Amino acid sequence: MTSEPNSNTVLNVVGNSSSTTSNANSGFGRKRKSNDVGWEFGILIDEKNQDKVQYILCKKVFYWGLYRLKEHVANIQGNVAPCRMATNDNQLRCRQVIANAKNKKKIKKKEEEVLRIEVNIGDEEELEEIEGLGLRKNPKILGPMDIFASPINPGSSISGKNMQQWTLNDTIIKERTHATQKYLAKWVYQAGIPFNAIDNDSFLQMVEAIGRFGPSFKPPSQWQLREPFLKEEKRRSIMNLCVNCKEGTTFLSSKESSNVAHIGEHIFNYVLAAIEEVGLENVVQVVIDNTSNNMAAAKMLKEKMPSIFWNLCATHTINLMLEVGEVAGADEFIEPRKSGRNEVRDLEDEFESDNEAVEENV
Numbered sequence: 282m283t284s285e286p287n288s289n290t291v292l293n294v295v296g297n298s299s300s301t302t303s304n305a306n307s308g309f310g311r312k313r314k315s316n317d318v319g320w321e322f323g324i325l326i327d328e329k330n331q332d333k334v335q336y337i338l339c340k341k342v343f344y345w346g347l348y349r350l351k352e353h354v355a356n357i358q359g360n361v362a363p364c365r366m367a368t369n370d371n372q373l374r375c376r377q378v379i380a381n382a383k384n385k386k387k388i389k390k391k392e393e394e395v396l397r398i399e400v401n402i403g404d405e406e407e408l409e410e411i412e413g414l415g416l417r418k419n420p421k422i423l424g425p426m427d428i429f430a431s432p433i434n435p436g437s438s439i440s441g442k443n444m445q446q447w448t449l450n451d452t453i454i455k456e457r458t459h460a461t462q463k464y465l466a467k468w469v470y471q472a473g474i475p476f477n478a479i480d481n482d483s484f485l486q487m488v489e490a491i492g493r494f495g496p497s498f499k500p501p502s503q504w505q506l507r508e509p510f511l512k513e514e515k516r517r518s519i520m521n522l523c524v525n526c527k528e529g530t531t532f533l534s535s536k537e538s539s540n541v542a543h544i545g546e547h548i549f550n551y552v553l554a555a556i557e558e559v560g561l562e563n564v565v566q567v568v569i570d571n572t573s574n575n576m577a578a579a580k581m582l583k584e585k586m587p588s589i590f591w592n593l594c595a596t597h598t599i600n601l602m603l604e605v606g607e608v609a610g611a612d613e614f615i616e617p618r619k620s621g622r623n624e625v626r627d628l629e630d631e632f633e634s635d636n637e638a639v640e641e642n643v
Contacts, residue, residue: 318378319347322354322371331508338366351375475532483537518543522555526563533559545577552578553585566590570597 323334323343332346336353341364343349349361355375356363367375469476478484491498501510522533536551548569556564567582569575571593579591 317347318374319351319354322367322375323347323350336364339364348379351379355379477532477534481535483535520548520551522552524559543574545574545581548574548578549581549585552582556586556589561586561588564589566592568592568594570594 319334322338323336325331325333326335326342327333330344333342333344334347334350335342336350341353343353343361352359352375353361353364354367355372356367357376357379468474469479518538520536520538522535524531524533533555538547552567552569556567567579567589569579569591582589582591
């Protein structure tokens, strides 16, 4: 975040949120908005199951997605029974689409292999360099436990060639770390990832997990990210912090808090740390959902930092009002009271002067 001193900064806290899966383009008995030729022959029959598709000609239902339907139309045996109602033209079209998809997968796999080959953090060259110095053909590669296994007597344990070997290992580790970090930085730049995203605990866990896995780690596909992994994570409680200032809105940080009690003190400590990071003199107000635990955090904030305003999120409040309005039987209480607005305006006209009138903007 770029923040100027004494600028009007608003800290927005989105607490206890959870990811959800979007099904905007799906619906019962409808075709999805897609260029895939398979949707010319199939429709979704269950909005909660994207893999359940019905063939519009023979009404056969497929539970393994659109790919199985295209195999059915193309009369490709092995996974499904052939379709006797498909025309030759439809068979050829689906066969061509399936063949193109397989070719794309092969090309992508070769490209990934080339990319993996291009990754070089200097392992082989450094080993050859060490062998050329005659120090040892199999130099000791330092691991995490070496941090706790330092020599008791450095003077007697590391001297001469041993000291040179230790120095070389330390240098190699630094060079390999730098080369590896360059690949990560390149991805951050090309994907437009905010720099402060690397401060998230989940990022550090990801790096550690990949390091423990070792070479040839296969990243998840787009489908895995938007379907199975998202469904696994959607019930996890995540607190997000955003900063609003005259430069715009900037994401500050997020915190996974599924295993932590969402009491006011926990929320207060998280917000307090963010305020200290931004600078107390730069924060004007904090905006947060109007739940009971957030109200407890607001009380703590007022006692700790009375100069900061704590406001309720208007959007969240309106959403709650709309949800209440959708409850069965709520209309009989809401509708008669809508006309009460005129009575309120009559009271305003009676007790307010002309220069005190405020134009409504809601």
